Amino acid sequence: MKIIFSDDQDEVKVPKEAVALLKQGLQAVAKLHKLSAKTEVSVSLVNDEVIHVLNKDYRGIDRPTDVLSFALDEAEEPQEIGGPETHLLGDIIISAETAVRQGREYGHGFNRELVYLGVHSLLHLLGYDHMNKDDKAVMREEEEKALQMIHLSQADLDRSEEKDDPDHFALAVVDAEPEKKTEKTAKSGKHKVTSAKKIKPVKNRKKSDNNAxxxxxxxxxxxxxxxxxxxxxxxxxxxxxxxxxxxxxxxxxxxxxxxxxxxxxxxxxxxxxxxxxxxxxxxxxxxxxxxxxxxxxxxxxxxxxxxxxxxxxxxxxxxxxxxxxxxxxxxxxxxxxxxxxxxxxxxxxxxxxxxxxxx
Ligand SMILES: O=c1ccn([C@H]2C[C@H](O)[C@@H](CO)O2)c(=O)[nH]1
Ligand SMILES: [Zn+2]
Missing domain, CATH: 3.40.140.10 (Cytidine Deaminase, domain 2)
Structure with a gap:
């Protein structure tokens, strides 16, 4: 998969390794979904102000958000005989400022947050959604698979945290919006916009017997x-x-x-x-x-x-x-x-x- 990356903001100094990890995460998704080398996705880092405007314009939600996924609407892309040279998936817009904040809030830092948001958004572009519980669970699993491939899964994280800082809290999940208020898909022009709300998988799905x-x-x-x-x-x-x-x-x-x-x-x-x-x-x-x-x-x-x-x-x-x-x-x-x-x-x-x- 071809990734066109651009950092279009000045608020956050984005380390090289964060961008490298983000690309690895996206490529992991591409690999898992057998996307061809001709598939193309664009990723842009913006500030809160810019994502706020997009969020308002496309979703009618008057505040910044962490990530927006703009899928190219297939129906409006004329299919040429023999297929297009490149298959454009769409655009991923991430707020670097929100990624910093959320990385801090969840205790896992900017790099992981950035990768998570990218992976989540790419999965949206591939048609995954989290409108209901079952879809949500499937999407979560896909995220974990990709993150595992680059050793950033929740499980990997838990282990490293235990080693370094036993009492450090990794806030794992947030889904502040009540079920009924889940995202609406707005359409405008050729863009379909969805938004990622952070929901990470339960750390231990299996029941541990010695647990209080x-x-x-x-x-x-x-x-x-x-x-x-x-x-x-x-x-x-x-x-x-x-x-x-x-x-x-x-x-x-x-x-x-x-x-x-x-x-x-x-x-x-x-x-x-x-x-x-x-x-x-x-x-x-x-x-x-x-x-x-x-x-x-x-x-x-x-x-x-x-x-x-x-x-x-x-x-x-x-x-x-x-x-x-x-x-x-x-x-x-x-x-x-x-x-x-x-x-x-x-x-x-x-x-x-x-x-x-x-x-
Ligand atoms: O978040 C809340 C809401 C209410 N109360 C208390 C105030 C009062 O004693 C009682 C009823 O409002 O509950 C709290 O302590 N915290
Ligand atoms: Zn109160």
Whole structure:
């Protein structure tokens, strides 16, 4: 397969090895799908601003995204007798800025994120989709196969992380958008546009027998696509503190936990007041607990919140604003049964008000 690569942005300095890996990942997909040498795909790295415009124009979604796949619409490409010299698959547009951010959020870095997004997008161009659960599973498997070929699979990653940094969290999955809101395919001109939402495969699909019930709970549920020791630890601590919730009025107990860069965990529960408006949520208590111990903005890497809700527990607006102040990149919304959804701060509170706005 021929790859036409161009780096059309200045915001991120893209290392040579990242581009090499990206190409390897794409070639792995090509090999697995037996694409010929005459197949051509173009890959362009852009900044958030550019992908935002594309996302708005083609999908009507007014925000940046990680990757857009522009498939050439076969029907509009006249087939010449004897077939075309080259078969153009389409364009892959990746936001380098978002790749940096997501690589950091998931803990696996820019290079892997870039490769993942490229592989995911190429699979879209080949007709894969993740509109429903079955399609999603198939696509995931294809991604893993390709990533395995270049030793960047989830499994490879888990192993290297265990070796280097046993407590390091690799946030494996994010699918913040609820099922019904999954991507729409928009058509405009000859381009068909789809977008990749990050969903990585569950780290351990096979059941491990020596696993505590806790872990089983986390892994089996529908929305959590991966788990690791750190999330389990946060979850357990949040549930424990939740027991201390002071909730004479709502009787609704909430627990939260935050993780700092240095590995400390602070927890909180909701504390109500007869003057109702003075009630403070579990999330803010956890963040303020950390602050009281000297933790400053940028030093919290993750917040988890859990209550006995049907779906996962979603933080209120006030807490979101405080999360923005502390620049917490990853928020895990859970319920006591262990359902979980992981979202970025940007998803929870877009266009947030920051000190920089008045400084
Ligand atoms: O994310 C949330 C939502 C609500 N609450 C608390 C506040 C109040 O005590 C009770 C009912 O709103 O739940 C939290 O702690 N966190
Ligand atoms: Zn709140």
């Amino acid at each position: 019930k806790e872990g089983e709970k986390l892994m089996g549920r529908k929305d959590i696509k991966a788990t690791d020791k750190t999330i389990k630890k946060l979850f357990k601590k949040a549930l424990k503190t939740r027991e201390n919730a002071y909730v004479p009025f709502s009787k609704f107990k909430v627990g939260a936990a935050v993780l700092t860069k240095s590995g400390d965990i602070f927890t909180g529960c909701n504390v109500e007041n007869s003057s109702f408006g003075l009630t403070v949520c579990a999330e803010r208590v956890a963040m303020f607990n950390a602050a009281a111990a000297g933790v400053r903005p940028g030093e919290i890497t993750m917040l988890l919140v859990a209550a006995d809700t049907e779906d996962v527990t979603s933080p209120c607006g006030a807490c979101r604003q405080v999360m923005a102040e502390f620049e917490i990149p990853v928020i895990v919304m859970a319920n006591v049964r262990g359902d979980m959804k992981t979202v970025s701060l940007e998803e929870l509170l877009p266009f947030s008000f920051k000190a920089a706005d008045f400084a």
